[in-house]
Amino acid sequence: MNTQSQQIIKLDEVYSTTKSTKLGGYFFRKVKNLKSTFNLVEVPKKADKSLILLVTSCVIFLALTIGIFLHRFGQPVDQFIPGYGNVAITTNVYRQQVLSDYLKTMTATILEENPQSIRTKAVTFRAMTQATLEELDPIRKGFVIMFLQDTQLLKISAEKQVSLLMGVNLSGVNLQGINFRFNNLQGVNFKNADLRGADLRRTKLNNANLTNSCYNNYTLFDKKFDPVAARMRKIEQSQICS
Numbered sequence: 001m002n003t004q005s006q007q008i009i010k011l012d013e014v015y016s017t018t019k020s021t022k023l024g025g026y027f028f029r030k031v032k033n034l035k036s037t038f039n040l041v042e043v044p045k046k047a048d049k050s051l052i053l054l055v056t057s058c059v060i061f062l063a064l065t066i067g068i069f070l071h072r073f074g075q076p077v078d079q080f081i082p083g084y085g086n087v088a089i090t091t092n093v094y095r096q097q098v099l100s101d102y103l104k105t106m107t108a109t110i111l112e113e114n115p116q117s118i119r120t121k122a123v124t125f126r127a128m129t130q131a132t133l134e135e136l137d138p139i140r141k142g143f144v145i146m147f148l149q150d151t152q153l154l155k156i157s158a159e160k161q162v163s164l165l166m167g168v169n170l171s172g173v174n175l176q177g178i179n180f181r182f183n184n185l186q187g188v189n190f191k192n193a194d195l196r197g198a199d200l201r202r203t204k205l206n207n208a209n210l211t212n213s214c215y216n217n218y219t220l221f222d223k224k225f226d227p228v229a230a231r232m233r234k235i236e237q238s239q240i241c242s
Contacts, residue, residue, distance in 0.1 A: 098136060169188075190208060196214055
């Protein structure tokens with residue numbers, strides 16, 4: 001990411017570390033208070049005790065889930081962009097904002113337009129998609145690809161012969177089960193990507209980098225395609241693609 005060319009955005013209060021810490025601590029305090037309340041209430045039946053235990057477990061699970069989410073997307077705001085002093089934004093927050101803006105814009109466009117109009121906007125979608133992917137990490141890139149599949153945009157772009165993904169960097173992205181059939185994937189970097197269960201039939205893979213990408217028995221190729229020659233790696237579903 002070229003930080004010099006990016007618009008500098010001030011961090012809103014909602015992204016501060018203290019807010020995340022307070023929110024995470026709030027749920028754990030609620031769990032503690034809930035457990036204290038249960039201890040004060042007389043529970044005459046074993047069935048009631050089981051119900052209380054179940055509720056407590058659910059609350060703890062929710063708190064842990066939210067805590068993990070906060071840890072993942074709310075990293076401490078101390079990694080400032082060089083050269084801008086206190087006016088800074090973390091890479092993580094920036095990437096999440098880029099992804100959110102892309103999904104909102106694309107969804108709004110799809111909902112407002114009829115299917116025929118969407119087909120005429122394939123070139124615009126390609127520009128937006130490629131610019132967005134340039135800014136994202138592998139996990140968020142995976143969300144973009146899933147969105148393109150679920151909205152049928154991969155299929156539409158293949159029919160219009162306007163590649164949304166030609167030349168993009170999908171290194172290390174989880175692409176399990178994605179249907180790339182008929183898409184132009186020339187020059188795409190699939191290095192270390194997880195392609196287990198993906199459909200690569202009738203795709204254009206000229207100059208695509210498939211080194212160390214993972215596939216399995218459910219990955220679909222053209223009959224003449226040799227994954228070994230492409231330096232792909234066959235692994236089982238239970239194994240980790242890394």
